[in-house]
Amino acid sequence: MDLRYSDAERAFADEVRNFFQNEYPQDILDKRRRGQSLSKEDLQRSERALSDRGWLAANWPPEYGGTGWNVTEKYLFDEELERAGAPPIVPMGVIYVAPVLYTFGSEEQKRRFLPDILRANTFWAQGYSEPGAGSDLAGLECRADPDGDDYIVNGTKTWTSQAHFADWIFCLVRTSREERKQQGITFLMIDMNTPGVRVEPIITVDGGHHLNTVSFTDVRVPQSNRVGEEGKGWSYAKYLLTHERTSYAHIAGKKEQMRKLEEFARATESGGTALWDDVEFRRRYDAVAVELTTLEFTTLRTLAAVATGGAPGNESSILKVRSTEVAQAITELWVEASGYPGLRAVRDRSQADWNGGPEGAFAPAWPVTAVADYFFTRAQSIYGGTNEIQKNVIAKQVLGLE
Ligand SMILES: Cc1cc2nc3c(=O)[nH]c(=O)nc-3n(C[C@H](O)[C@H](O)[C@H](O)COP(=O)(O)OP(=O)(O)OC[C@H]3O[C@@H](n4cnc5c(N)ncnc54)[C@H](O)[C@@H]3O)c2cc1C
Numbered sequence: 299m300d301l302r303y304s305d306a307e308r309a310f311a312d313e314v315r316n317f318f319q320n321e322y323p324q325d326i327l328d329k330r331r332r333g334q335s336l337s338k339e340d341l342q343r344s345e346r347a348l349s350d351r352g353w354l355a356a357n358w359p360p361e362y363g364g365t366g367w368n369v370t371e372k373y374l375f376d377e378e379l380e381r382a383g384a385p386p387i388v389p390m391g392v393i394y395v396a397p398v399l400y401t402f403g404s405e406e407q408k409r410r411f412l413p414d415i416l417r418a419n420t421f422w423a424q425g426y427s428e429p430g431a432g433s434d435l436a437g438l439e440c441r442a443d444p445d446g447d448d449y450i451v452n453g454t455k456t457w458t459s460q461a462h463f464a465d466w467i468f469c470l471v472r473t474s475r476e477e478r479k480q481q482g483i484t485f486l487m488i489d490m491n492t493p494g495v496r497v498e499p500i501i502t503v504d505g506g507h508h509l510n511t512v513s514f515t516d517v518r519v520p521q522s523n524r525v526g527e528e529g530k531g532w533s534y535a536k537y538l539l540t541h542e543r544t545s546y547a548h549i550a551g552k553k554e555q556m557r558k559l560e561e562f563a564r565a566t567e568s569g570g571t572a573l574w575d576d577v578e579f580r581r582r583y584d585a586v587a588v589e590l591t592t593l594e595f596t597t598l599r600t601l602a603a604v605a606t607g608g609a610p611g612n613e614s615s616i617l618k619v620r621s622t623e624v625a626q627a628i629t630e631l632w633v634e635a636s637g638y639p640g641l642r643a644v645r646d647r648s649q650a651d652w653n654g655g656p657e658g659a660f661a662p663a664w665p666v667t668a669v670a671d672y673f674f675t676r677a678q679s680i681y682g683g684t685n686e687i688q689k690n691v692i693a694k695q696v697l698g699l700e
Pocket of ligand 1: 425428683686
């Protein structure tokens, strides 16, 4: 693999950097620097700014409005986005459901849904997990019973990220009971404004509102909102999960966190010497930096394979586990480096207005968010399939062990 960038690639990176410095909404970057949460309107403006440049859907084929970038260009774009401190693209629409739609959806569904996702007119939520079905997802109970041209949906989805922002939710629902529980599951898109849909917040340990419980009581959904065949939803769901698990790496963001951590550790004293000169701290910093480099190469290998061979395979489980471990290790280093100001900030963040944020009143912006990030990053080894489940996939399907 030749990792030297060509002149054209460097020019592309400059163009993207220039866009984030001069054309992208700077108030959104300021909010992020201060550790404040973004509103739906902020996220919409962010995504529209990318969409205006034709840069929102790097993973889509060009015929549907994708960028047509090669692996390196995608990588450089992510690097510049994360270097600028812009929010990552909200994945549920652009990264999760869109590939299912352009791969398995009808022409009518593609025409109806893809342009709105591409213009950030609609935000989506993912309705897979239920109170009794997480790792054992195929045990789901949310029912869709046919009624004329519609289904009537009843049941509960939980841990639903961003459902309070969502206009639509894609759900796995049970349409029949078969011998194997993976059979009889259907992939259904539901308008969140339909009567009978209820969203209730779940506040997480970082003090933020990311998650919700979504319940459906006699919700009428046109059968034309079903993707693909009735009862075949499990295979579409698995296809989506491989895309989802590949999307967690965020290498550029991690490199940026490490760069800022170095900057912070150089400027922070611990017992009369700079934290950066503390041998024990540096040993752990360097160990994480090595892990991050190996993750970067594994990610590049996977992206290169995807570029030539379509959907990522079960190897995406390896990426999910490794990127989670590295993400958690970085947040641990950050908490250690930021110490008391960080802890105090998270206390004040949850007591006061966690949507407003602390405005950097207690410490420089990065350590202010360190503790909240630390807590929320614990969840990464749970969502998208727990690390234990990924290890089962690796053992059975990647290594062929039963
Ligand atoms: C921040 C966050 C965001 C989320 N967002 C969404 C979302 O938008 N949409 C959505 O549908 N879901 C979402 N989830 C739900 C997530 O996918 C589930 O929490 C996850 O699949 C685990 O399911 P569970 O919580 O029911 O835990 P359980 O399945 O009950 O697992 C409990 C523990 O048992 C272990 N375990 C279970 N089975 C096995 C096994 N066979 N072998 C070894 N160990 C096992 C697990 O690893 C875990 O440690 C989110 C979760 C979090 C925390």
